[in-house]
Amino acid sequence: MTDVAKYGPWAVILGGSEGVGASFAHQLAGDGFNLVLVARRPEPLEETAAQLRKLGAQVRTHSLDLMRAESVQTLIGATADLEVGLLICNAGANSYGKPFLDGDLAGFQGVIDLNVTTPLALAQHYGRGMRDRGRGGILFVGSLAGYLGSARESVYGAAKAFGRIFAEGLWLELRDHGVDVLELVLGVTRTPAMERAGLDFDIPGLTVGEPADVAREGLAHLSDGPVWVVAGNEKVVEIRSRTDRATLAVGAHEALKRLMPE
Numbered sequence: 001m002t003d004v005a006k007y008g009p010w011a012v013i014l015g016g017s018e019g020v021g022a023s024f025a026h027q028l029a030g031d032g033f034n035l036v037l038v039a040r041r042p043e044p045l046e047e048t049a050a051q052l053r054k055l056g057a058q059v060r061t062h063s064l065d066l067m068r069a070e071s072v073q074t075l076i077g078a079t080a081d082l083e084v085g086l087l088i089c090n091a092g093a094n095s096y097g098k099p100f101l102d103g104d105l106a107g108f109q110g111v112i113d114l115n116v117t118t119p120l121a122l123a124q125h126y127g128r129g130m131r132d133r134g135r136g137g138i139l140f141v142g143s144l145a146g147y148l149g150s151a152r153e154s155v156y157g158a159a160k161a162f163g164r165i166f167a168e169g170l171w172l173e174l175r176d177h178g179v180d181v182l183e184l185v186l187g188v189t190r191t192p193a194m195e196r197a198g199l200d201f202d203i204p205g206l207t208v209g210e211p212a213d214v215a216r217e218g219l220a221h222l223s224d225g226p227v228w229v230v231a232g233n234e235k236v237v238e239i240r241s242r243t244d245r246a247t248l249a250v251g252a253h254e255a256l257k258r259l260m261p262e
C-alpha cells in the first residue's frame, strides 16, 4: 500500500495510459490517490481514466507528446492548482532505433528528450514543491539497457544510464528533505508497446515481468532508493557491470537480436 499521506494527494504519471504506467495508476487509485495521466493517444488515456474513476479517484488526462518541449509548460500550467506528491516518469522508449551514423540527429534528440530532458524538467518542477512540503516521491522507470551499450539502442541505452546516475544524485540531494527518489530498473516487461514491437517473450530462460507486478514492486520500494532492480534481473545487472566491456557488449548484442526482430 502506498501512503497517500506521504506521497499524495495527487500523482502525476508520465505514460500513464497503458501497461506499466496504467498499472501504477490503478494501484495508486486503489490506495486513495488522485491521478494526472499523460500520454499521446487520447483513447487509451480516457479508457484508463474511466476505470480509475470507478475506483473513486479524481483523474485528469492530458494528451501530450512528451518529446516536445512545450508539453512540459502545458503540463505544469494544467497542474498548477494541484498538490502533486508523487511523480512517476514512466514514458520512455527507443523511439528512433536507427544505426547512429544512418539516422538524423533530430530523431536521436527525440530519444533524449523523451527519456531525459522532459523527466528532468518535470522532476525539477514537482520536486521543488515536494521539498517545500517536506514529503513526496519521484520514481524514474529505468532499464537494463542503461547498463550496457547496444547497437541501434546506443542513444536509448545512454539515456537510461544517464537517468540512473541522475537519480542517484537527486536521491542524495533530497533524502534529508523527506522526498524519496527511486530509479526502478525494468527487465523485459510484457507491455502493449513491447507486444506491438514484436518482442519474443518466449525465449527460454528469459525473465519477463508483468506490468502489474513491476508497478507493485516499484511502489513498494519507493523509499528504498536510489536504485531498485526488479526481481529476477539482479544477475543481469551484476554481469553488465563487469569490466570486460567488449565481451559483454557483443554477447548482449547477439541476445538482443534474438529478442527483437529488426
Ligand SMILES: NC(=O)c1ccc[n+]([C@@H]2O[C@H](COP(=O)([O-])OP(=O)(O)OC[C@H]3O[C@@H](n4cnc5c(N)ncnc54)[C@H](OP(=O)(O)O)[C@@H]3O)[C@@H](O)[C@H]2O)c1
Residues within 6 Å of the ligand: 014, 015, 016, 017, 018, 019, 020, 021, 022, 038, 039, 040, 041, 042, 044, 064, 065, 066, 067, 089, 090, 091, 092, 093, 094, 114, 141, 142, 143, 144, 145, 186, 187, 188, 189, 190, 191, 192, 193, 194
Ligand atoms: N517493456 C519493457 O520491456 C521495458 C524494459 C525496460 C525498460 N522499460 C521502460 O519502461 C517504461 C515503460 O515502457 P513501455 O513503453 O514498455 O510501457 P508502458 O508503460 O506500457 O507504456 C508507455 C506509456 O508511455 C506513453 N508514451 C510513450 N511515448 C510517449 C510520448 N512521446 N509522449 C507521451 N507519452 C508517451 C504511452 O502512451 P502513448 O503511446 O499513447 O503516448 C504509454 O502510456 C519506459 O521508460 C521504458 O523505457 C520497458
